Amino acid sequence: MFFPFHRLRKWQQVKATIIVATLFTPATPLLAASCCGGGSGGSLILPKMSSAMFDMSASQENYNGFWQADGTILQDPPGSDLKQLRLNVGAAYRLAPNWQTSFVLPYVWNRNQYSGYEHNSNGLGDSSFSLLYEAFDDITCVWKVRELSDLKPAIYWGATLTVPTGISPYDDVPNKLDTTGLGFYRLDGSLHVEKTIYPLTASLTLNHGIHIKRPVNRERGEHVKPYNKQLGDRTSVTTSFSYTHFMDSLDAITAGFSYNYLTEGKTVTDGTEDSASGFRKQSISTSLTWAESGNRWITRVSWNHSINREGWGENFPITDIYTLGVSYLYE
């Protein structure tokens, strides 16, 4: 296999970190079924050598049945066509050499035809604001392992606050299918570890989020006797692998594969656990990222696929998510 080691330059290391950082942005645990809210925007990772980044992505999530509470699959009724479209706009900014901040604002369109019932709606989704600490000073990507220190990975510690800017079931909406957000603040802590030994990269992302308890005094547009509600804690693990190919034009193409495990605990209402709540989901993703030679533009496509087998999820829709995104970087 030909690989142009002799042509490697500092900028190529930069490019590689760019690809890695944009490709392995921690997978946002998606809870996008419109009857459940969803539409969260996720978070961004700014490459080490960049000072700022603007990002825009469009995704479509298609529903193909759901896992019941016992893990068995129930297909959607004939004639059903459930989908959610999302447009995410975000930006990241470097506050200090090892600190960065970012935000993502999503806009959501629900397109639901369930048996003979059709419902379409759109609105802002839940926004997210992140603070990330890079526990490394220099780029850790290496071409060859010569000493033990070459094995040092890039480690990111982060916190993300999801803000309920979407339309929730507790807003003035008559139908849960009209919702584009969950209605809860959530604080996530995350750890992202990645290592690149060209042309291969591996990463691991751990995420744990706590929903903040809130009072509710309205359901489906009508005021109700107030009560307190708290969604369960959310935990996800994502592991990914990728291969980067540098072209003669100095552009780079990276193909990636990842696996995601996501779970959420049970909802508590006025101190009582909702036995029908909580979920578990496993999914895989493939992605292709293209970074142009000027290190400015990154374009990516990805496909996230829920593993459509019994026992691979509980109490959650089975979906496919297609995403097309573009980022613009400042050095």
Place this chain on the structure above:
Amino acid sequence: MNRNFYLLFLLSALLLLSACVDMKNDLLPSASDQRSAVTVGTIGHRPEQLVADFTLPNSTGKDFTLSTHLQTGTEPADAIVLYFTMWCPICLGHSDHMFNTVMPQFQDRGDVVYILVDYVSGSTAVVRATETASGYTGSGFVTLADNDQSLLKQFEATNGTTVVIAGDGTVLLNEDYRTGENLMNILDEHLPL
């Protein structure tokens, strides 16, 4: 320069957010009781109101009329429980909870009619098929086919809405299922010992 761009972008986004929708209810959720007063005994869908009579086909095509099951009807019940379902996982979780927990708890406490209202299938035949596929045939629930969503509109319901009607036609409860605890409390208060 980048910082200015970032801040400008962030501020623009926040301005857009604040201008687009009324998010106050979620950003600053209120615990105040803002329910408007209800005139007891008027016709309506809210607690303390009297429910208007309705007739819908059940999953076998036979008509179900509410007034038949009120105190003055030919098959009087102590309470009628309506649950609006689209057979989604959350809906099935709730109806399973009713079947496994609520119904056994009150089986010796008078006559209660438990009803699943299917407002999404669109035809009685599909309602029947979905009821069977979901394992609810012969479960003790009556499944009604709200093919034109008239009952959904009457109760201003959505998926997961739970309504309890007393034998005299008074609405006792009309809210999301949540945990089922409110449903059990209402039945416990209302049903004979």
